[in-house]
Amino acid sequence: MQFFSGSTSTESSLLPAAPPGTGAGGPGNNAHMLYIFNRAGVCLLYREWNRPLRTLDPQQDHKLMFGLLFSLRSFTAKIDPTTAEKGNLGVPLLPGQGCSFYSFKTNTYQLNFMETPSGIKLILITHSRTGDQREALKYIYNLYVEYVVKNPLYVPGTPIQYVHSAFLNYYSVLKRVLLLIVSDN
Amino acid sequence: MAAIYSLFIINKSGGLIYYKDYGSAGRMDTNDSLRLASLWHSMHAISQQLSPTTGCNGIDLLRADTFDLHCFQSLTGTKFFVICEPSAPYMELLLKVIYELYTDYVLKNPFYEMEMPIRCELFDLNLSQVVQKDRVALLAR
Numbered sequence: 001m002q003f004f005s006g007s008t009s010t011e012s013s014l015l016p017a018a019p020p021g022t023g024a025g026g027p028g029n030n031a032h033m034l035y036i037f038n039r040a041g042v043c044l045l046y047r048e049w050n051r052p053l054r055t056l057d058p059q060q061d062h063k064l065m066f067g068l069l070f071s072l073r074s075f076t077a078k079i080d081p082t083t084a085e086k087g088n089l090g091v092p093l094l095p096g097q098g099c100s101f102y103s104f105k106t107n108t109y110q111l112n113f114m115e116t117p118s119g120i121k122l123i124l125i126t127h128s129r130t131g132d133q134r135e136a137l138k139y140i141y142n143l144y145v146e147y148v149v150k151n152p153l154y155v156p157g158t159p160i161q162y163v164h165s166a167f168l169n170y171y172s173v174l175k176r177v178l179l180l181i182v183s184d185n
Numbered sequence: 186m187a188a189i190y191s192l193f194i195i196n197k198s199g200g201l202i203y204y205k206d207y208g209s210a211g212r213m214d215t216n217d218s219l220r221l222a223s224l225w226h227s228m229h230a231i232s233q234q235l236s237p238t239t240g241c242n243g244i245d246l247l248r249a250d251t252f253d254l255h256c257f258q259s260l261t262g263t264k265f266f267v268i269c270e271p272s273a274p275y276m277e278l279l280l281k282v283i284y285e286l287y288t289d290y291v292l293k294n295p296f297y298e299m300e301m302p303i304r305c306e307l308f309d310l311n312l313s314q315v316v317q318k319d320r321v322a323l324l325a326r
Contacts, residue, residue: 032237051237061235068231072247075224078217081190081209081268082251089220101249106232108241125237 030127031178032109036144038157039095039119041066044148045160047174069113069121076101095119102134112137120144136178143174188321189276190252190268192283192312193218196300197262199226203303207316209268225266229256255280263287278324279316286311 036045043062056064070092077098078086086098095115103112105128112124112133122137122144148154187207194203201222206213213221229243247254253273256266257280265280265287290308291297297305314320 048237053237053239055234064231065235068228068235071224071228075221075228076247076249079221079254079268080249080251084211086211089217089224099249099251101247104232104244104247106236106241106244108236108238111232111235125235 030130031124032127033123033125034140034178035062035065035121035123035125036160037062037066037069037121037123040157042157043159044120049178065123066121069123072104073098073100073115103132114138114141116141139177140174143177186318187316188269188273188279188318189316190270192265192267192316193222193225194287194303195222195226195264195266198300199223200300202301205309205312225256226264229258229264257281257284259284275321275324279321282315282324283312286315 032050033048034045035043038044041063043066046058046062054061073093074089074091077093077100078089080086080099083099087093095117100115101113103110105111108128110126110128110130110133112126114122114134114137116122120141122141124133124137124140126133148160149156154160189207190209191204191206193201196202199222201219204218204222232244233241243258244256246256248271251271252268253271253276254266254268255276256264257277258264265283267276267280267283269276286308287303290311291303291305294305294307297303
């Protein structure tokens with residue numbers, strides 16, 4: 001079963017085609033931050049574009065974000081009104097087990113979340129009124145797979161470093177694509 | 186037919202003071218509902234810390250695969266949240282109406298102690314009328 005049905009294949013081109021609907025909008029000012037965590041809670045990537053307020057130092061911030069997601073997933077799995085058989089709160093959930101949330105909104109920001117079957121969690125924090133970002137997150141995940149996972153010099157489970165020249169490609173692609181995607185909404 | 190699956194009311198310290206289920210599959214016992222309410226209270230607070238800009242008031246809407254959760258926090262810190270179907274309309278209006286019922290039938294009740302579980306018959310009665318599907322549709326006017 002294909003997990004990401006309908007996503008564009010990226011074998012041949014260096015720059016994958018952006019999802020349909022993204023225009024050449026102005027400078028994207030909708031995305032605030034991006035986090036990528038792996039299954040163990042290690043923050044593989046943290047990028048910020050617009051963050052006027054920082055309440056905690058980066059380590060604490062990453063831990064808080066991961067903890068929030070962990071608790072929110074337990075919460076949604078338990079409070080789900082459509083399934084009768086639910087586990088207990090506090091039991092760690094496997095990726096894909098139980099109902100998971102994909103977005104929450106506050107008055108100042110919107111947090112979009114995606115968890116892959118391998119436990120990679122992608123979090124994109126955008127402006128409060130952007131639309132559904134699930135396609136954008138799938139697209140970012142595909143970039144991660146193409147340029148990070150398939151890179152033989154990358155050690156899985158470590159933060160994505162700006163060391164190898166291949167990663168230069170990844171960053172520039174990621175930045176350009178994000179600007180395109182989020183400025184469209 | 187109710188327009189929502191369930192309603193929770195949390196006091197300002199995070200304790201559950203009212204829980205009513207209108208049709209979720211599977212029973213939730215009291216302990217679980219208490220734990221979920223406290224969990225929500227904490228996550229609402231943590232989400233304010235993670236905001237990239239100032240002035241965040243916590244989570245208003247949580248969207249999951251099979252349900253949506255709408256939350257309303259009054260100025261006094263009391264939180265009202267409903268579990269409903271994905272993209273159910275008029276939920277914010279419904280929350281405001283529920284808040285109004287709370288102020289009328291609970292807070293103005295002289296026998297009600299603040300922050301304690303709600304045991305007011307008139308509140309239950311009016312609430313069950315307001316969450317009927319056809320009544321919720323009328324809120325748009």
